[in-house]
Amino acid sequence: MTAELVETGGGEIAVAVDLPPLILDLTRAWLWSFDSVNTRQAYERNIRRWFDFCAETGLDPLEARKPHGDVFARWYAENAPRPPAPKTVAQLLAAVSSWYEYLHETDAIDANRFKKVKRPKIPRKHSETVALTKSEAQDVLREADRDHGREQLRTSAVIRVLLQVGLRVSEVVDAQIEDLGFARGYRTLRVMAKGAKPLVRRLPVETVYALDLYLAERARREGVEMKDLTGPIFVTGPGRPWPRTKAWEMVRRIAKQAGIQSKVGPHTLRHTYASLALDGGASPRQVQLDLNHEDLATTEIYWQARDRLEKDTSQLVASQLE
Template sequence: MSKDLLDQIPVAFTEPLESFLAWLELERGLSANTLSAYTRDLVQCVEFLVEAGVADWQQVASADVAAWTASLSRAGFARSSQARKLSALRMLAKHLVRENVRKDDVTELLGSPKLSRDLPDVLTREEVERLLNAPSAVSPHGLRDRAILELFYSSGLRVSELCGILLQSINLDEGYVRVFGKGSKERIAPIGSAAVQAVRDYLVGGRPHLVKARTGSEVFLSQQGRAISRKMVWVLVKEHAKRAGIKKPIKPHLLRHSFATHLLEGGADLRVIQEMLGHADISTTQIYTSVQSQRLVDEHALYHPRAKK
């Protein structure tokens, strides 16, 4: 898909952009999904520049970049999307200087959209219990779905990490799984006893029924015997949440948020939670302290006799 996008823009822009994307992949180890997002963002920028009469990267001025960012705001892009697009362009601008394509960083004087961080939704412990018990405990698909949900909640995995787990990456005797997170960074994620049992049940009574002639070593399989897709995981999480009577907006990441919040409520150290989640920056993990603080405020407002106005 990235190559198709690059074919849409002039060669004068394409060659430095291809060099930058190759550097991101080889030196920074960014995932294919992240590279695709950066490609879309930067091609969008180039299309704007070409329409404004700019011929190549050397001709781009700060005013051109400022005009592009202003156009994003007018087009109604969320601030988070604007920030991501600008971040991609900043990284490219630095690369162009390193490669002597330009002498200056054209984005140096630009500000960034101010972001407000929305607190993530989380499930209560009772909602988690209902969700985990929703799949069948006997059918192959039910055993698979239960193992997926248990592992999500037990280990705080991203959906892409869960879909990529291999049989040789999981150690049920020791209670851990090796996963590859953002930027292909490997980490060890612990697995609780309930999730260990659910995965064992699936490997014995579920996975053998889903294996086909060309099945690989992925743990979680589709009906066709291939690695389960992120889209399929999204669908099954929503289906079981509906079956469990959960009214909150549901997505796989909700169990990851619940994992972190419930650990924090139980007294776990924030640095340990950061390591379990695979966050590169502690500030990303700190949002869960805000979730806990907001919950305390809500509980106080609901139950304290002098809280109500």
């Protein structure tokens, strides 16, 4: 087997199997057909896993059939660091099928035989992510505000943007100084939401205060006026863009310091935003718009993920049997 490199928006992927130059070029085009960098990176990782499987089993990807896809799903589940969630496996298979569909649509292959590979069933209204309670969310904010180290102000600002505005972590780390603005007397933040859609969000006073403290300190370090700052809002100590992986690590650390035992990530804070907004009287439609959900059913999932624990009728039944 020879190694080729396929350049993508997310970097490079090592192809562990021999593929004709035309297929390599089409793979590049397929990856670039997705607007979102995050989507390109996710599909890049998943197609790499498929190529790894093909290399390990001696399979020519262009000769793959439905049974190979079925075996691949089991191979991935058994070789993953931890048992993957059904949704993860389904997304993996969907990515590979998308690649074959692109090759078919460009007449590189005669059919997408991967299309009928059996995928795990994902309940429409199911989510593994559970929102924090109001008390837990308050604990996270307090812990962020008293974080230690030179990046304490950044921690406080990021946690508030995630929790009080409900943005995706990619939207936060990609936000630029020039995206901060004013509209009708409100401080705003313009983000590029999922699907390459521009979205302008109003910032709460508490979030603005934390942001201003952080940006004032950042300007002092860089030796410029706050109005002269440029580039990403959130940066590393040396002033480089702050990686999304570091944001994940920070959120998990703060949640742990706040005494929350369950696994918490940036998306947990987004779920919490939706849950608290609905609990506070916001309409599902308004929360849907704030979170840039295409389907209202997605917004309902965020609420029900926590509600199904609070409203579980097991306690009602058990109390009647005492």
